[in-house]
Amino acid sequence: MDKKEIVEILASEDKNFIHDIFKSAYEVKTAKVGTKVYYRGIIEFSNICTKNCSYCGIRKSSTIARRYEMTDEEILNSAMFAYRNGYGSIVLQSGERSDDEFVGRVEKLLKRIKRITENNLGITLSLGEQTRETYSRWFRAGAHRYLLRIETSNPFLYGDIHPKDHSFERRISCLEDLKKTGYQVGTGVMIGIPGQKAEDLADDIMFFKTIDVDMLGMGPYLPSKGSPFEQRCEFIPERNYILALKMIAAARLYLEDINIASTTALQALSPEGREQGLKAGANVIMPNITPVEYRDSYLLYDNKPRADENKEDCLKCLEKRIELVGEDVGYNEWGDSPHFFKRLCGKRILESSAQTPVQNSQNNMV
Ligand code: SAH
Ligand code: SF4
Numbered sequence: 387m388d389k390k391e392i393v394e395i396l397a398s399e400d401k402n403f404i405h406d407i408f409k410s411a412y413e414v415k416t417a418k419v420g421t422k423v424y425y426r427g428i429i430e431f432s433n434i435c436t437k438n439c440s441y442c443g444i445r446k447s448s449t450i451a452r453r454y455e456m457t458d459e460e461i462l463n464s465a466m467f468a469y470r471n472g473y474g475s476i477v478l479q480s481g482e483r484s485d486d487e488f489v490g491r492v493e494k495l496l497k498r499i500k501r502i503t504e505n506n507l508g509i510t511l512s513l514g515e516q517t518r519e520t521y522s523r524w525f526r527a528g529a530h531r532y533l534l535r536i537e538t539s540n541p542f543l544y545g546d547i548h549p550k551d552h553s554f555e556r557r558i559s560c561l562e563d564l565k566k567t568g569y570q571v572g573t574g575v576m577i578g579i580p581g582q583k584a585e586d587l588a589d590d591i592m593f594f595k596t597i598d599v600d601m602l603g604m605g606p607y608l609p610s611k612g613s614p615f616e617q618r619c620e621f622i623p624e625r626n627y628i629l630a631l632k633m634i635a636a637a638r639l640y641l642e643d644i645n646i647a648s649t650t651a652l653q654a655l656s657p658e659g660r661e662q663g664l665k666a667g668a669n670v671i672m673p674n675i676t677p678v679e680y681r682d683s684y685l686l687y688d689n690k691p692r693a694d695e696n697k698e699d700c701l702k703c704l705e706k707r708i709e710l711v712g713e714d715v716g717y718n719e720w721g722d723s724p725h726f727f728k729r730l731c732g733k734r735i736l737e738s739s740a741q742t743p744v745q746n747s748q749n750n751m752v
Pocket of ligand 1 (some may be wrong): 442443481514533537608609610651686687
């Protein structure tokens with residue numbers, strides 16, 4: 387596909403055409419990554435943030451957000467919950483902090499999680515922009531994937547949705563650092579941001595290929611009460627919902643063998659949002675395993691689903707819903723992106739021809 391064809395998909399309102407696109411994307415997914423769905427249990431361990439992204443409900447200057455921080459014990463218990471229930475991986479996510487105390491705490495937690503799960507639980511981090519040294523420390527401590535959304539690949543739009551001291555260039559250089567450090571790197575964008583055009587979203591998809599990502603986590607933009615962005619334009623939920631599904635399908639068609647998440651924000655717009663995401667080409671789901679008492683405080687946007695997914699019976703209903711789509715859950719598997727291994731192989735061939743030794747990943751595969 388070229389940019390024109392991607393724009394055509396994103397701008398189309400023709401139901402038959404969209405149906406065919408979802409069908410093709412599903413076929414590509416089946417051929418390139420299979421029909422297993424991998425879980426990443428997400429632990430939103432703190433909503434304290436030093437940044438002020440204009441769209442976000444937990445940005446530093448929000449006076450509405452009730453700040454919290456989970457204890458080490460609560461975080462370890464949540465990780466053990468994931469491990470015992472056969473989730474192959476977890477995601478540790480929080481507001482952005484880069485002070486020494488935070489960096490050291492995350493490092494220690496990573497080591498402890500790896501130890502208590504006998505190296506079997508995969509760990510993804512989603513902790514924002516950090517120095518190369520911090521990324522390395524966390525990688526050595528046991529994290530092997532990192533999610534850092536570019537939010538939009540259009541630098542002007544990026545400037546519009548962030549305060550002046552937030553830098554687009556820094557974000558790009560963080561993505562490069564993550565890759566150099568050895569992580570499987572995920573990025574993504576918000577879909578339906580005020581001022582964003584179908585051409586911008588097509589550029590986003592092409593950007594993902596240019597930076598050669600391994601994973602994608604994209605979701606619809608949703609307003610957050612009291613944020614500087616809330617009143618910026620009329621919010622049409624159905625529009626953002628269908629656009630997000632079309633983005634998943636177009637990304638699958640264009641990038642083929644990467645992991646794509648069907649995100650919580652999709653579920654916020656429709657109870658079946660995540661299953662529809664799977665049908666449009668996604669292959670990863672991130673069930674929320676944050677203790678229920680904290681969920682109302684981690685409101686990046688309004689109407690975030692707070693389903694009590696960490697009850698055993700709810701896990702069963704999620705499994706049933708996935709089976710109804712015709713797919714199976716990849717229990718106890720990391721479900722790494724096939725693209726990452728191809729990328730690694732390419733790098734090895736290049737490096738061996740330059741006669742440089744290549745460092746092995748320290749993580750075992752289940
Ligand atoms: N602080 C970290 C991780 C938490 S925020 C970081 O920023 O990377 C994770 C993601 O939530 C962000 O990348 C952003 O894309 C998404 N998000 C924040 N506010 C949102 C909103 N109003 N609508 C949709 N997604 C939002
Ligand atoms: Fe903080 Fe992330 Fe929200 Fe930005 S998007 S304000 S970094 S939590």
